[in-house]
Amino acid sequence: MSETTIKIGFVTVSDRASRGEYEDLGGPAMREWLEKALTTSFEAVHRLVADEQVEVESALIELCDEEGCCLVVTTGGTGPAPRDITPEATESVCNKILDGFGEQMRAVSLQFVPTAILSRQIAGIRGRSLIINLPGKPSAIADCLNAVFPAVPYCVDLIEGPYLETDTEVITAFRPKHAVRK
Amino acid sequence: MSETTIKIGFVTVSDRASRGEYEDLGGPAMREWLEKALTTSFEAVHRLVADEQVEVESALIELCDEEGCCLVVTTGGTGPAPRDITPEATESVCNKILDGFGEQMRAVSLQFVPTAILSRQIAGIRGRSLIINLPGKPSAIADCLNAVFPAVPYCVDLIEGPYLETDTEVITAFRPKHAVRK
Amino acid sequence: MSETTIKIGFVTVSDRASRGEYEDLGGPAMREWLEKALTTSFEAVHRLVADEQVEVESALIELCDEEGCCLVVTTGGTGPAPRDITPEATESVCNKILDGFGEQMRAVSLQFVPTAILSRQIAGIRGRSLIINLPGKPSAIADCLNAVFPAVPYCVDLIEGPYLETDTEVITAFRPKHAVRK
Numbered sequence: 001m002s003e004t005t006i007k008i009g010f011v012t013v014s015d016r017a018s019r020g021e022y023e024d025l026g027g028p029a030m031r032e033w034l035e036k037a038l039t040t041s042f043e044a045v046h047r048l049v050a051d052e053q054v055e056v057e058s059a060l061i062e063l064c065d066e067e068g069c070c071l072v073v074t075t076g077g078t079g080p081a082p083r084d085i086t087p088e089a090t091e092s093v094c095n096k097i098l099d100g101f102g103e104q105m106r107a108v109s110l111q112f113v114p115t116a117i118l119s120r121q122i123a124g125i126r127g128r129s130l131i132i133n134l135p136g137k138p139s140a141i142a143d144c145l146n147a148v149f150p151a152v153p154y155c156v157d158l159i160e161g162p163y164l165e166t167d168t169e170v171i172t173a174f175r176p177k178h179a180v181r182k
Numbered sequence: 183m184s185e186t187t188i189k190i191g192f193v194t195v196s197d198r199a200s201r202g203e204y205e206d207l208g209g210p211a212m213r214e215w216l217e218k219a220l221t222t223s224f225e226a227v228h229r230l231v232a233d234e235q236v237e238v239e240s241a242l243i244e245l246c247d248e249e250g251c252c253l254v255v256t257t258g259g260t261g262p263a264p265r266d267i268t269p270e271a272t273e274s275v276c277n278k279i280l281d282g283f284g285e286q287m288r289a290v291s292l293q294f295v296p297t298a299i300l301s302r303q304i305a306g307i308r309g310r311s312l313i314i315n316l317p318g319k320p321s322a323i324a325d326c327l328n329a330v331f332p333a334v335p336y337c338v339d340l341i342e343g344p345y346l347e348t349d350t351e352v353i354t355a356f357r358p359k360h361a362v363r364k
Numbered sequence: 365m366s367e368t369t370i371k372i373g374f375v376t377v378s379d380r381a382s383r384g385e386y387e388d389l390g391g392p393a394m395r396e397w398l399e400k401a402l403t404t405s406f407e408a409v410h411r412l413v414a415d416e417q418v419e420v421e422s423a424l425i426e427l428c429d430e431e432g433c434c435l436v437v438t439t440g441g442t443g444p445a446p447r448d449i450t451p452e453a454t455e456s457v458c459n460k461i462l463d464g465f466g467e468q469m470r471a472v473s474l475q476f477v478p479t480a481i482l483s484r485q486i487a488g489i490r491g492r493s494l495i496i497n498l499p500g501k502p503s504a505i506a507d508c509l510n511a512v513f514p515a516v517p518y519c520v521d522l523i524e525g526p527y528l529e530t531d532t533e534v535i536t537a538f539r540p541k542h543a544v545r546k
Contacts, residue, residue: 096444096448098444098481098482099463099466099470099484100470100480100481100482100484103467103471103481104470104481125444130444150478150479151478151480151481151482154482155444155482158445159444159445159446160446174478174479175479176477176479
C-alpha cells in the first residue's frame, strides 16, 4: 500500500449489531455521508464491536495507530444507559478532548429533540487521528456531521494529517487563508 | 413501603440554611416545581446540608442508593466561590456526566444574566438515579428546570427508572416513539 | 508596594515569540483591551513562554501565588496541534474549572468561523485568581473578551479579589444588586 493512501475509520458500537441480531445502519450511513462530502478519495476501514469499553478502545487504537486513519468516526453508545460507554472509551484513548464538537452537535440536535442534552458525544485527538463520536440514528448522524465537518479538514491539517478536500455542494470546509493550498 | 413508590430527592446545599440562619427557599422551590410538572405521584425526600463536599456526597449517595430516588435535584453551591463544592461532590458520586444539562442551563440563564457563565452546574448518573444541580435562586431554579426537564423522563427510562409523566400544561416530556407507553 | 495594588497577569504562550522569531501581538492586544475596559487602575505583569506545559504552569502559578494577580489572561496554545498545551497547563493549576467561559467563547467565535469548535480554551480559579485562556489572534481576543468580560468583575468578587469597575462605553459588568457597591 502506498504511503499516501488516506484511511478513514468507521466504528459501529452496538451489542445487538455485533451479535448479528440487528443490521448495522450507522456504519454505512457515516460512510455514505463521508463519500459524498469528500472529494479526496479514501479507504474505509470498518469495525463492529459490542458496547464494551475495552473493545471500543481496542478498535479505536487499532484504527489510529496501526491503520493510520486520520479520522475515525463512531456511531452508537453515547447515551446515559448503563451499556453506553463510547465516550468513556474515546476519552481514555485520546490525549486531547475538543469540547466544542460535543457542544455543537448537542446544540444542533436540540433544534430537533429536547433529549439531545442526553447525548454524551465527544471528539478528541489521538496522535495524528481525530476521533468523533456520532449518534446511533442515521438521520442524526447527518445532522451532526453537517454541523461539525466544516472544521474537520483544518483540524486534520493541524495534527499533521492529509489535506482533505470537500465537495462544496455538500459541505464547505473552512481553513484560515494561510492554510489553504491551491 | 410498596416497591412501586417513586421517590425524588431534594438537596439544599447551604452553610447558612443548614445552621438555621437563613430559610431554605431553594428546596421548597424545586419541590413545588416538580409537584406541578409531574402527574406521576412521588414521595419527596429532603436533605439540608452545609457546603462541605463530604456532606453533599453522603446526602447524594443516601438518596440514590438507600432511598432509591430516581431523580435527585440539588440547589446551591455551584458558583466559583471557595465554599461552592456541589459540582465536585456530584461528579465524584456519578459514574456518567451529562454535559448537555450544564450547557443548556447556562445557555438559558445567559438570556437573563451574563454571569450565567459562572455557574458550574452539572448533571450525572449514579446507578439508577439522575442527579441534577440547580441554582440557588428560586426564579433561576424554574428557568433551569423549564430548560432541561423535557429530557428528564426519557433519561430516567434509559437508566431503568420509573415511567414519569408530566402535566403538558406545565412541561412536555419528549420520548422517541418507541419509548412512549400508552 | 501598597497592598491595594491591583495586578493583572498577561501570558503569551508561543514557541516562536518566546524565541524572538515572531513579535508577540497577543500579549499587547489583551493588555490594550483591559486598559480600555477597566476604569480601575492596575499593574500589568507580562510573561512570554514557550509551548511547554511546565513553563506555562510555572508562569501561571507565579502570577497567581507570588504576584497576587486577581486575573490572569493567556493567549495562544489552545488548539488541537501537538504543541498546544495551554488548557492542560491551566487545568492542572486550577482548583475549579468554569466550563461556561469556554462554551461562551466558542459560541461567539462560531459566528465568525466554523473552526471555533477546535478551540479548547478554558477558564478556572486558582485560589484568589481567575485564569482565562484567550485565542492567539488579536481580533479573536477582543471577540472573546467582549463575550465573557461582563461576568469577570463579579467572579473576582466571589473569589475575594478587588472590586473591578468597567468603562460602560466599552463593556458593562454585571453584578446582582446585593453585590453592587456605590
